[in-house]
Amino acid sequence: MPDGTKVAQAPEADVLTVKEYKSGDKPIWCPGCGDFGVLSATYKALAALQLQRHEVVVASGIGCSSRTPYFMSTFGLHGVHGRTLPIATGMKLANPDLTILVMGGDGDLMSIGAGHFPHAAARNVDLTCIMMDNQTYGLTKAQASPTSLMGHKSKSTPYGVVAKPMLPVLFALASGATFVARGYSAKPNDLTDLIVQGIEHPGFAFIHVQSPCAEFFNTYDYYDEHIKDLPPGWDRHDLKAAVDLALTEENVHLGVFYQEERPSLSKAVRQFEAEHKQFDLVEYVQRFS
Amino acid sequence: MPDGTKVAQAPEADVLTVKEYKSGDKPIWCPGCGDFGVLSATYKALAALQLQRHEVVVASGIGCSSRTPYFMSTFGLHGVHGRTLPIATGMKLANPDLTILVMGGDGDLMSIGAGHFPHAAARNVDLTCIMMDNQTYGLTKAQASPTSLMGHKSKSTPYGVVAKPMLPVLFALASGATFVARGYSAKPNDLTDLIVQGIEHPGFAFIHVQSPCAEFFNTYDYYDEHIKDLPPGWDRHDLKAAVDLALTEENVHLGVFYQEERPSLSKAVRQFEAEHKQFDLVEYVQRFS
Amino acid sequence: MARDDFIIRIGGDTAIGGVISTGDNFTTAAARIGFRTFTFRTYPSEIKGGQAWFQVRISSKPVYSLGDGCDILIAFDQEAYELHRASLNEGGVLIYDSGLVEPDPDGNIVRYGVPFQKIAREELEFVRGTNVLILGVMAGLFGLPPASLEEMVKSRYKRRAELMEKNIQALHHGYEYTKKIQKEDRFWLGTADHKARLVMTGNDAITAGALHAGCRYFAGYPITPASDILETMASQLPRFGGVCLQAEDEMAAIASVIGASYAGAKAMTATSGPGFSLMTELLGLASMAEIPIVIVDAQRSGPSTGMPTKLEQGDLFQALYGGHGDFPRIVLAPASVQNCFRVSVLAFRLAEKYQIPVILLSDQSLSHRTETIERVDTDVYPTTERLRPNGTNPEDYLRYQITDSGVSPMAIPGLDIHTYVATGLEHDERGHPRLSPQTHEEMTAKRFHKLEVARLDIDNEELCPRYGAEDADLGIIGWGATQGSIREAVDRALADGLKVAAMHPRVLNPLPESRLREFINSVDRVLVPEVNYQGQFAHHLAASLGITPLRFNKIGGLPFTPGEIHSKIQEVLVHA
Amino acid sequence: MARDDFIIRIGGDTAIGGVISTGDNFTTAAARIGFRTFTFRTYPSEIKGGQAWFQVRISSKPVYSLGDGCDILIAFDQEAYELHRASLNEGGVLIYDSGLVEPDPDGNIVRYGVPFQKIAREELEFVRGTNVLILGVMAGLFGLPPASLEEMVKSRYKRRAELMEKNIQALHHGYEYTKKIQKEDRFWLGTADHKARLVMTGNDAITAGALHAGCRYFAGYPITPASDILETMASQLPRFGGVCLQAEDEMAAIASVIGASYAGAKAMTATSGPGFSLMTELLGLASMAEIPIVIVDAQRSGPSTGMPTKLEQGDLFQALYGGHGDFPRIVLAPASVQNCFRVSVLAFRLAEKYQIPVILLSDQSLSHRTETIERVDTDVYPTTERLRPNGTNPEDYLRYQITDSGVSPMAIPGLDIHTYVATGLEHDERGHPRLSPQTHEEMTAKRFHKLEVARLDIDNEELCPRYGAEDADLGIIGWGATQGSIREAVDRALADGLKVAAMHPRVLNPLPESRLREFINSVDRVLVPEVNYQGQFAHHLAASLGITPLRFNKIGGLPFTPGEIHSKIQEVLVHA
Numbered sequence A, B: 001m002p003d004g005t006k007v008a009q010a011p012e013a014d015v016l017t018v019k020e021y022k023s024g025d026k027p028i029w030c031p032g033c034g035d036f037g038v039l040s041a042t043y044k045a046l047a048a049l050q051l052q053r054h055e056v057v058v059a060s061g062i063g064c065s066s067r068t069p070y071f072m073s074t075f076g077l078h079g080v081h082g083r084t085l086p087i088a089t090g091m092k093l094a095n096p097d098l099t100i101l102v103m104g105g106d107g108d109l110m111s112i113g114a115g116h117f118p119h120a121a122a123r124n125v126d127l128t129c130i131m132m133d134n135q136t137y138g139l140t141k142a143q144a145s146p147t148s149l150m151g152h153k154s155k156s157t158p159y160g161v162v163a164k165p166m167l168p169v170l171f172a173l174a175s176g177a178t179f180v181a182r183g184y185s186a187k188p189n190d191l192t193d194l195i196v197q198g199i200e201h202p203g204f205a206f207i208h209v210q211s212p213c214a215e216f217f218n219t220y221d222y223y224d225e226h227i228k229d230l231p232p233g234w235d236r237h238d239l240k241a242a243v244d245l246a247l248t249e250e251n252v253h254l255g256v257f258y259q260e261e262r263p264s265l266s267k268a269v270r271q272f273e274a275e276h277k278q279f280d281l282v283e284y285v286q287r288f289s
Numbered sequence C, D: 001m002a003r004d005d006f007i008i009r010i011g012g013d014t015a016i017g018g019v020i021s022t023g024d025n026f027t028t029a030a031a032r033i034g035f036r037t038f039t040f041r042t043y044p045s046e047i048k049g050g051q052a053w054f055q056v057r058i059s060s061k062p063v064y065s066l067g068d069g070c071d072i073l074i075a076f077d078q079e080a081y082e083l084h085r086a087s088l089n090e091g092g093v094l095i096y097d098s099g100l101v102e103p104d105p106d107g108n109i110v111r112y113g114v115p116f117q118k119i120a121r122e123e124l125e126f127v128r129g130t131n132v133l134i135l136g137v138m139a140g141l142f143g144l145p146p147a148s149l150e151e152m153v154k155s156r157y158k159r160r161a162e163l164m165e166k167n168i169q170a171l172h173h174g175y176e177y178t179k180k181i182q183k184e185d186r187f188w189l190g191t192a193d194h195k196a197r198l199v200m201t202g203n204d205a206i207t208a209g210a211l212h213a214g215c216r217y218f219a220g221y222p223i224t225p226a227s228d229i230l231e232t233m234a235s236q237l238p239r240f241g242g243v244c245l246q247a248e249d250e251m252a253a254i255a256s257v258i259g260a261s262y263a264g265a266k267a268m269t270a271t272s273g274p275g276f277s278l279m280t281e282l283l284g285l286a287s288m289a290e291i292p293i294v295i296v297d298a299q300r301s302g303p304s305t306g307m308p309t310k311l312e313q314g315d316l317f318q319a320l321y322g323g324h325g326d327f328p329r330i331v332l333a334p335a336s337v338q339n340c341f342r343v344s345v346l347a348f349r350l351a352e353k354y355q356i357p358v359i360l361l362s363d364q365s366l367s368h369r370t371e372t373i374e375r376v377d378t379d380v381y382p383t384t385e386r387l388r389p390n391g392t393n394p395e396d397y398l399r400y401q402i403t404d405s406g407v408s409p410m411a412i413p414g415l416d417i418h419t420y421v422a423t424g425l426e427h428d429e430r431g432h433p434r435l436s437p438q439t440h441e442e443m444t445a446k447r448f449h450k451l452e453v454a455r456l457d458i459d460n461e462e463l464c465p466r467y468g469a470e471d472a473d474l475g476i477i478g479w480g481a482t483q484g485s486i487r488e489a490v491d492r493a494l495a496d497g498l499k500v501a502a503m504h505p506r507v508l509n510p511l512p513e514s515r516l517r518e519f520i521n522s523v524d525r526v527l528v529p530e531v532n533y534q535g536q537f538a539h540h541l542a543a544s545l546g547i548t549p550l551r552f553n554k555i556g557g558l559p560f561t562p563g564e565i566h567s568k569i570q571e572v573l574v575h576a
């Protein structure tokens, strides 16, 4: 949609491998950080889909997880804390051919960004939102987050968290997301597959990733033990079943909880364009005479 | 909790009637506005509970519905658009003996205020949140709101709303609210009863009120016809049932969907106080020597 | 001698209704046959009920302001009469519903009592026709050909034949009624030039300017008095191939505008004070990441919720200085409805050229008042495209390259293969985070340097016009919608023989320094009138130019009248 | 001659670790026996890895600043050596891990190479003891009694006997090791006064001041460098009978603070730039509804996310002018850690007394550096309670009564029976919405009048001290954490025979105008040094006092050193 001529594209490698999606910059995360797994799954998903680097934008907020764009050779935007979903919505509406990934933390998307999440889901903005949930604030060094469990003691909650943890999968389902899944950073191949599906899904795809913070809240042992696949024969089109499971499970099921087809926002608004007579300014100002 | 001596209380009438809860100011709503019904139910609920006027605070944001505090003889705060829940949280934490009502619109609480709602619910702040849902922005004259139905044409959505409507009852349940109910402004007696229960509930009580905008989006006929009670034998302690119904119904069931006991935020934090050694400043600064 | 430059004010409770529409209809009819009009409207804060009023100045010559007081007052009810009686100028006309209003005797005015409601009820049996009846009376009394009004009524009810019929009847009834009235006043519309002009509000003109400039993405959240920009964009942008989004709040609105611009669209949001305050953090991101955006702030009376339906020029501080850290932004203020179009186009020009957030400060009076304006010749206002990395090898691409102008090429995802990461962290030329003192110094200087270059674009007569005496003793510097009143006041003072001049920059940051200095140096004293309490522009001028201007402030929700400024000029020059 | 006023800098990669804790431990041990200390620390932006450094100045006499460069550099690795070598003063000492660092030959410094890591690994078989080993070496080389360090190690590991043992061994190993070193430098800690002082950071002192002033509600959202105020409040407030909330964002934080204060608690929030920008709208509500709140903004290098771990004085504009509409707020800036306590108490005093939002501007250096400070005598800082409607008949109660001071009695729900509605709409004295010009004028004047009355409280020597020559040619006006460096620079310039003086107001709005004017009038020229790009305070002074000060700006994330300001003084007075 933007004006301006499409610049002749430089010849890309015939087949894009993971290497091509890496930027020169080495991730600055702590050794063992779950985000490494998410990053590598993202590289692999892009390679699997053979997406052109200049047609992909990775948008993020602020946090350890939100550093991701710097490690990718695609376009990227590292914005402010909590506003990534509306930023990405603008990108998609203005330039609907782009593939847009929103990557951020549990704090970024569910605390300061909580007000935007249900609206992006309800609008079915066509993007893939990958939330790296470490149940803590990594970058600001270990305060509680909205997904911290009750009783969790942290620097900011020395006597324990008193709020019920937010359930990201339930929150997404209740908000009207059309693709809702969970992955685990320590299972990057499965995660790759989810990201591929999320990108292919024509609407708001939410992927909740358990991505432990090795430095401040190391939950690998817990998740290694508890993580499991969705029940066999899971019907991803059964919203009620998805909601009921999300309501009771301990955030440990991996796979696609739910998927539905609904016109995406960018599709719907382009429809208006098609349906209504086009104007130019002269015609438009006519109405003021 | 605030310092300062309790001022000798002026003799109140022995029994407080609805009249005593009215301020001198006449509501400035349009004739037929649903908010009249909500206001009168609120008066009646306070009278039913015989709450002292100076121990009640009605907090609101901006919108037609948020004008409510001016028509009450209690304490009140008419703040800014969307921030009422955190304002009320501060009130309750600072002064836990107060009865706090949060009153506002679907725009105030679910659009600009959507980020605060799940957190207030998750924390189980002990207050009663009465949302007057007219599926439109009344005060700014008839733009779409988060509860407007898909396809709804409004001044701001001349080609129809493309987002799925938010489901306030589901949103509250998914966020961890411990009391969730729905009323209808045209049934003020039932609504009074819900508000009484909400105030008595020791935690976050959310009351979704269908309160039509007579001026810009008159839905009386629709609701008069469709509104019905919760199914007979409804078990208000069954979260799954509540969620399942909220997921599928058309926002028409009246009554208490769900109730649960969980320590409220103000209780929980007072507990910290009780459990830990009290300091004065001299003791405190000791640690820096 | 008949006067064809006069001011009509209409007042009444919105519960009765029709105050604004009666005024609007009269205005449109007059404008269609070539009269110049200038309106003002103010709403009560109540949702329904409370006093609204509408004012229109009509003339066969160009009009620049609302004028002083009113010449003709049409009182729908007693409260309206009481509220406005003091504003009726000597020799003026009071028209009132003689069934509802009991005016006091007053020898200085002409009074016409007509039982409007009674006539509508009893003679027309059509109560809802009261407003059109009044229109007919106004036309008869002041010489507006009823044909022009009839045409309007027809087009309005073109799909409801019965209503059309009844309204036309009411119109003529009113018109005929005036034949029974003994005309004692001297107001009479002669003939006008019959030239086709546009009647637009400031919001309309801003929106039209944006559409012309190529704006193809708009996001906003409803707020008075900016909502109609959102509403117009919602209905029109799809017709221009663009997209409009009603966002969940103002942060989401500006965030999505930043995203849309990053992705290549010219993008805008519009809001008023409270929403503008909420945008503070993201304004800084746009400046730091050098993403062009346009923000319209239709100022209203603050602080906080303040007086949402009233005007004030109170957000200048926030526009100039709001936000943490040092970052540049451009601030514009259109001076009239006609000027709104040009300044709106300019906003996009500067935003795109300098990759910087541009704030366009309008205000409630400008947003909602209409003016007859000349047809815009769009060719005069060329559109501007941002600098792209055309031809650069993607490996060598520096998104934040330090250049002479401070402007660096900006790649567009999907169109350019020059991938990069836009960021709010301090960064090197490639856009990689870098927290060294030297980088921060260089990059801060780069970003601010763009303002210095932009200053050269705007430090000119067109964007900073001067008016009045060459050799003035007093120089007035104004901004925004006060221009018309200042201009008329200067004219009156010149007629008094006073030496006064005025300058009215459209760009408030960066300031057109050389024009301003020249002006300041050419006068003895500087007066800065503005509709706010703190003298925000005076403060900015004082700090930026090292002057100590006289301040002249008015608050309360009403615009300056020419008379108020004229008196102030006299006070400074004559009585001082 | 031995020098007992010297500066140690320690640098290294955080992946190795221990840079900050080594410095902190040495500092605490020195302070415990009566030395004055002044520290500075800076973190990398990486989560793990990247260069951190710590600096401490130690003296037996009071110290006011970080000083210039460093006298002793302890390089943990090669990169640290390279980063800091140029900062090592002539005659200084380089201590380095001879297994990791290869220093260039340099005849102007003394070098002690010790294979720290190797010793720890091979001799102690305790790699994690490297830092304590270094501490032992530092103690031995510069005369700190090892007993004081031993005590610290003991208390730190009091619950882990084995670790305690190993660390004490490492400590003594390091101390003994120095006997093998030929000491060639002249730095030696003599004896100090053994007086008990406190070692606090600015954040600690602000928190302690707030607790003393009666703050019983705190809400915040984590952000560098303010997070530790939230963390301390979370652990301490319950012990004082108060409540602390980690909010979901900064808007919720300030909103809940407004609610808590409305409900009667003294309430505060703390944040840094991005969060402060998000609070803009609600700041206006607090001012309009006259609800006392305290906001700490621990400034960091902006704009946008900027350089989150670096210092800058870049949020002054936002503090003074941020927000739509005209509304008053008070802005304070503590000048040192010692001063933080007092200014924090003052913040609550002014907030409660004038029912107004008070912004306390700290910065990253002040937030995180420690100083040895004198024990606070809390009696000197009385607490203040807000005016209540005691005795008034509730029927007659006017929440927003217009009074001589502009301050009106504020009822507290539950305690007072004087119910009212606090509001952000313009309102009459009772608090009822009222949108008339007259009400808006009167109420705006009332709200701003409070600043004029508050000015009388703060326009005094205590809160606006003057320093230096009586008959100065050059007057320096500074604000915030630059005080120490300015003071030392003035001392050096006075020693040069230059006539220079300094003034350092703690209150930036309202300005202590009479003290400032007197000072300005007493000097020929005014210089305003500040750590920002635009010269924000200079701008404010220029607009407010009609002066045109010389500006001296530094950005990049490091504080002014005394030497930099001294050179500037010389440049202005000698070389000009």
Ligand SMILES: Cc1ncc(C[n+]2csc(CCOP(=O)(O)OP(=O)(O)O)c2C)c(N)n1
Binding pocket: A062, A063, A064, A065, A066, A080, A081, A104, A105, A106, A107, A108, A109, A132, A134, A136, A137, A138, A139, A140, A145, D221, D222, D223, D224, D250, D274, D275, D278, D305
């Ligand atoms: C407006 C604002 N508030 C606070 C911060 C400080 N901050 C940076 S990241 C962060 C939270 C990080 O947590 P999360 O989003 O879960 O990401 P993680 O680091 O855990 O990956 C916070 C509070 C900020 N940058 N901006």
Ligand SMILES: Cc1ncc(C[n+]2csc(CCOP(=O)(O)OP(=O)(O)O)c2C)c(N)n1
Binding pocket: B062, B063, B064, B065, B066, B080, B081, B104, B105, B106, B107, B108, B109, B132, B134, B136, B137, B138, B139, B140, B145, C221, C222, C223, C224, C250, C274, C275, C278, C305
């Ligand atoms: C920050 C901000 N944005 C926008 C507005 C304008 N505004 C006032 S009320 C309102 C929405 C009203 O809708 P709702 O909350 O549903 O209340 P209702 O009037 O329908 O009862 C809006 C957008 C505002 N006052 N402040």
Ligand code: SF4
Binding pocket: A028, A029, A030, A032, A033, A034, A035, A064, A065, A134, A138, A139, A212, A213, A214, A215, A216, D047, D048
């Ligand atoms: S702090 Fe935690 S989340 Fe952040 S980089 Fe380290 S391990 Fe990852």
Ligand code: SF4
Binding pocket: B028, B029, B030, B032, B033, B034, B035, B064, B065, B134, B138, B139, B212, B213, B214, B215, B216, C047, C048
């Ligand atoms: S506009 Fe609608 S919501 Fe507002 S007062 Fe009128 S009827 Fe009620």
Ligand SMILES: [Mg+2]
Binding pocket: A063, A105, A106, A107, A132, A133, A134, A135, A136, A137, A138, A145
């Ligand atoms: Mg996290």
Ligand SMILES: [Mg+2]
Binding pocket: B063, B105, B106, B107, B132, B133, B134, B135, B136, B137, B138, B145
């Ligand atoms: Mg509504």
